[in-house]
């Protein structure tokens with residue numbers, strides 16, 4: 001029986017990117033609020049994109065160690081369906097954010113080796129979803145969106161108590177293998193969809209979703 005695959009296209013910067021994501025069949029779109037990212041969007045930019053999204057397309061805000069003042073402005077100005085915490089937020093902070101904003105929270109967990117897997121169990125107890133991304137190198141300028149895959153064998157056959165997404169270096173060429181090796185039914189990516197840093201390529205977006213849902 002075919003799997004019910006859901007795709008999140010992250011790092012969109014223009015309303016036309018949102019329209020293409022929806023037409024292509026993505027389930028989620030992601031807006032990046034990390035200032036050092038080439039995909040960073042301002043609140044008015046994100047609001048425009050969010051207001052243009054059709055019903056049924058989930059709008060996710062990606063933040064990194066954001067404080068309450070930042071999240072207050074974000075949630076006041078941008079209609080959202082989920083918060084993605086992609087920094088060093090503790091389990092208590094995940095619970096606090098869930099309670100304060102009443103939105104589902106997806107916690108990113110960086111994976112490099114076996115020792116990282118315990119954190120997935122820990123965050124599964126507090127977050128609504130888990131995002132498994134490649135742990136960035138120590139000198140990286142951002143904690144994700146680095147176009148590098150982790151060793152998928154580390155999570156092969158593992159399951160958790162909440163829904164989870166696979167991220168890190170996914171491309172149109174490796175997505176079938178990624179699904180087959182990890183059992184993921186949700187996929188999140190950004191870098192492989194760009195024609196230049198921060199600029200999504202619509203043909204690449206369509207091709208990825210088609211390959212993922214095939």
Ligand SMILES: O=C(O)c1ccccc1N[C@@H]1O[C@H](COP(=O)(O)O)[C@@H](O)[C@H]1O
Pocket residue numbers: 010011030032034037038039062064086131133142143144145146147148167168169170188189190191192
């Ligand atoms: O995309 C970014 O710039 C970014 C910045 C800070 C944290 C996370 C970021 N992106 C997320 O990283 C993963 C993997 O992306 P990629 O496909 O390897 O580029 C994905 O969840 C992005 O949403």
